[in-house]
Amino acid sequence: MFCVIYSFKVKSGRKDDFIQSWKQLTQLIYTHEGSLGSRLHLASENHYIAYAQWPSRDSWEKAGKKLPKSVEPIRSLMKDSCNEIKTMHELEMIEDLLKQNSHD
Numbered sequence: 001m002f003c004v005i006y007s008f009k010v011k012s013g014r015k016d017d018f019i020q021s022w023k024q025l026t027q028l029i030y031t032h033e034g035s036l037g038s039r040l041h042l043a044s045e046n047h048y049i050a051y052a053q054w055p056s057r058d059s060w061e062k063a064g065k066k067l068p069k070s071v072e073p074i075r076s077l078m079k080d081s082c083n084e085i086k087t088m089h090e091l092e093m094i095e096d097l098l099k100q101n102s103h104d
Contacts, residue, residue, distance in 0.1 A: 001036070001093040004055045007086045008048040014081035015046070022050070023080035028071050033063040049088075057092070 010018045014091040019040070026038045036053035043049045079085065 001096065002054045002056070002060055003089075003091045003093055004052045004087060005089040005091070006050040006052070007043075007084070007088050008050065008082050009084040010046045010048060010082055012046060017077055018048070018081040021074050021081065022048075024074045025071065025078055026050075026052075028067055028074070029063065032066045032068065034059055035063065053093075058089070060090075062094060 008018065008022075015056075022031065026040075029035045029094055030037055036055065038052040039052050041049045041051070052060075052061075
């Protein structure tokens with residue numbers, strides 16, 4: 001399994017736009033590109049960290065080609081709501097001891 005950690009610095013007053021567009025974009029990536037999903041965390045005011053899982057580095061690197069055209073306004077809204085979007089880490093999983101969440 002391959003994991004990516006992202007950092008998002010959200011513009012003041014744009015939290016709702018960011019979270020909604022992040023959720024929509026993540027769902028489209030999950031549905032169309034084969035990701036294993038993502039979690040969004042609040043690090044500090046207007047700073048969010050997301051953790052995304054993929055079956056492999058190759059699947060992550062090839063992602064983006066299967067998304068529908070409807071992704072563009074969602075992606076634009078997310079980018080516009082942020083001052084900075086950064087890929088912080090690209091990680092190969094060695095062990096996985098997280099308990100599976102039963103609260104989908």
